[in-house]
Amino acid sequence: MTDTTSLDGSLDDGDLLVIARMRRALDAAAGVDAVTLELDAPSVDAAAEAAEAAGLASRPRRTAGTTGPVLVLAPPTSADVRPAHGTRRPRPVAWLGVAAACTALVGGASWALSQRQPAETATAPDPGVAAPVATEAVPPASVLFAPTPSVAPGDEPWFSLASANLVPGRTARPGTVANPADDLVFQTWRVEGREQSGFLFASISADRSADTPIDRGARELTSVTDGRAWLLPSVDLDGQPLALAYDVFWARGDGGLWAFRSQGLSEGLVESLVSTALPGSGLPIVLPTPSAGSPTVDVVAVGTASTRVTAQAYTGVDGGSVDLTVTDGGAAPTALIGAQTVEAVDIAGTSGWLARYADGHVEVVWDAGRGWWGLLGISPGLADNATGIVAAVMANDGSSLPARPAAPPADAEYRLIAAVTDDARGIAAIVPEGTHLQTRVGLSGFSWDAVDDEQIDYGVTRGGPYEMVVRWDGYSFDLVEVLSVVDTNDAGRPTDETAPSCPDVPALDQLLNEQLPELDSFALGIISYGFDLTDGDCSRLQLHAYLDTPELEQALAPYADRLTIDYALTPMAA
Amino acid sequence: MKGITLVGGASTVRSTPEPVPTFEDFYASHRTHAVRWAVALVGDRAIAEELAQEALVSVANRFHTLDSPVAYLRRCVVNRCASWHRSDARERRRIRLATAGDATTYEPETREMLDALDVLPYKQRVAVTLRYWSDWSDDQIAEALDCAPATVRVLLHRGLATLKLEILR
Structure with missing residues (x-):
């Protein structure tokens, strides 16, 4: 095809066709077929009002269709992020996402309705219905318990899948997987x-x-x-x-x-x-x-929702794939949602449920004990062998468990600079401070009474960053003392500003996408890594870790020339 | 007249002081935009909402120190999405889906275009999608990408050419 796109901005018919198709595709991806996202002022206002009603922590998502009950909200999560190997296994129902979309369920409905019939909800309220409730940072009385804390890392079980027909792939262990917005x-x-x-x-x-x-x-x-x-x-x-x-x-x-x-x-x-x-x-x-x-x-x-996950992918020698996952949190059984049939099975020496779905794939869910859950996903191509695959799942005896984080001395104290956030899941420090490579780490012992700069927006209280003295057990922080509030006005420019400015560097891409992911981030205390280019240096990646340890130093030694390492915790002088 | 240097050397100039809105106002009026921009850059609404949310949190953390929160939000969205493409976020997302998530099926034509957009180098994707779907100006794209407007036009030229090759062949 002849390239006729003009540099002066004029567009030929081919350009216009491509642009039209791109706009339709992105409209579909954005869900504007169900929820109007056109940028005219009224719809933006309506969306803004709905977003405000839903709260900062909620994420209204598109409706599943333009007809029928508007409450059926389905998140258009991408098939692209499914395992690349084997047969794609789209799950038929996205109820967890639906639930996420419904963090303000009626608000979500209101949002959807407002998109579709703004005049109806704006001008014709049901006289029998109470006036809209203002968004506040006050949890309703129906949530009377603290969310189940994550189990201790040392309790994590693991399983193996011993089958000659399945080739084990990489084991992935991201340190934290829950999104701060997941407050369900x-x-x-x-x-x-x-x-x-x-x-x-x-x-x-x-x-x-x-x-x-x-x-x-x-x-x-x-x-x-x-x-x-x-x-x-x-x-x-x-x-x-x-x-x-x-x-x-x-x-x-x-x-x-x-x-x-x-x-x-x-x-x-x-x-x-x-x-x-x-x-x-x-x-x-x-x-x-x-x-x-x-x-x-x-x-x-x-x-x-899950905060930690260990997952291993297996590929069938004749095609298909199996995902073996262990996760904390109480949302795991929702994997059974949408199943056509569910039957009890024995797996790894305990009882579980095997669910079959309309698209042919199979999910097995079992209670792995001590707050952990096991999940086994089997692609449609291997579903006929589900019974055999289930029988091949064995609980490990501990000798081949994934590595544990090297627990620092229990009484060691560290200096930490971090913002603090407080949402439905509790209080957490956001580390590392001042970068887009942040994650959420539980923080016990912190009280908003000790500070006076907190802000409450949409149900989330946040403050800081603070200079703090904390203890660290390899998983969460325990506050000893808040030393001061850090003045962010003097902290220089934000560090998440220039990531796209670096050209592609194959050596860094390999480090970022292949070599660093092979490391056991959780065991080594790696928080995050990526481009962090505040000084314009495109020749290195920034890696954030909790502590400078010999294990981490050894693991990163081969890449020292391409990494800048930053530690969130500084040991306090004895 | 006050010249404010944003990160990366881009600058905005204000001739008169403007009322300082609250973050709540800003959030309410810009969340939809942020999600839409992120959809253009990652091709997935759910991921886009997460990235947009993160970008908005970044804005919230510095809202009262920013002279142009919208420009900052644009840049944050572009950079968050770049990080998502580059980092292990895909893997993290996959893991989340492994436990509780789901996949979306699109119409073949939509899938084909989203796949074609994935082929584009990131900067070309930013330029093409945000220019022709989100109606950003060349200057706004240049500011977000920290490059010259002329470079944006080159990116548009190359990006459209690549898309045509992918789609129309």
């Missing part, structure tokens, strides 16, 4: 009855949102007295109804939000279970004690 709490129940068995999943959000009536095919549960709740059939990402799956969205009277999804349960049973749910004190949600003859209801899992 999850609860899963197993429902067992003579007539029907299945699961009930719930996500609990602390976000306040506007109370907006929801119709659009949803049926309001009149038996609910605290707030308003709607029940509607679940659909997949393509808007197709799922068999025996229902969503219930409950806008609590205190401004909180409960989002339920069922699997394998009838509409009537879902309604009877959900409509009488109560906020608990030890559990986020308590379901009523079943009467004689009704299905038994047992809590399977409670907790926040």
